[in-house]
Amino acid sequence: MIVKFAIVLLSTLARCAVLVESSSTRLGRAAQDIKAGGDGERQTNHLRKMKTVQGGESIAHHDGETINEADSSSFIPGLRALRGEDDSKNWNHGSYAVASKRSGNIKLNVPQDTQVGDTLFLFLSRTDGILPIRLDRWTRGAECFKSDNDQDHCLRASDCIQDDGPYCLRFRDGRMAGNGRDLGTVMFYRKVTGDDPGYWNIDLPGGTTTWAIITAITNVNEQRPIVSATGASCDRASDSVFSSVYGKKNDVLLLSQSFDDTASASDFKPPAGTSLFGWTRSDDEAGFLFGERLDHTGQTGKLITGGPGGSMCKDALLSVVVNRN
Structure with a gap:
């Protein structure tokens, strides 16, 4: 009888130990502060299973109008086997958009379906304030700074000729010079690892509106994540015209x-062949991210948004091709 009791007790203790170990490996227990600075560092895939943790709200509210972020909540839900996925449908693991009215502080959530090995592409934007050209643990992939509408x-x-740490205070390109603060977007990327938190806090100096859209792409070439990238400033059209x-x-x-x-989501509709990945707005700003998986090799050609559009030369555009294996 004593022996049988001891065996039961040891079995119970073993099960408890397994539960304690599992809870200690949960992802997203604390946020990571993103500080403007480092040039980015290569991330490694630890190939360990990530545990599901609770997410947040799935609807972002924008002045009486809502956009469903497809449950783009706070945390990475766990590693799934990628080999069984249909790449034609599952090359994107979700997006998340956020705007911070008259503030440089935002909470950046990881898209809900993000998995270890995915690459996150962060489009960080601002009006009338400085944006970093370096961000700790992220790598810059493209950028567009404007000093005035007609640039x-x-x-x-x-083009930076005067900097202050990770920030550029003045740019010059030929005869054109300016502080680049009228409007700007910088794109950063990083590979997701099992040690990543479920969200980051970004804190930029100054009290002007900041917004960000982040998306997760599968099977990105780690050695060369970006095939090509270019920006467009004053396109002189009420629609937005993205460069080829x-x-x-x-x-x-x-x-x-x-x-x-x-702008509302219907003011600028996705260019032909693309889908709306993310949209956010504030009192005097708006941000959109469109995307598609290319079905041919070559130039994309200029791509133009649909809808009524808006004032000419009020946008800053980036066209980026992500290199996939």
């Missing part, structure tokens, strides 16, 4: 639009 083309990080970029079949095209007026 002919985007100012790039390589080169891509290969099965690569992913991402089109980012920052707009220096408020």
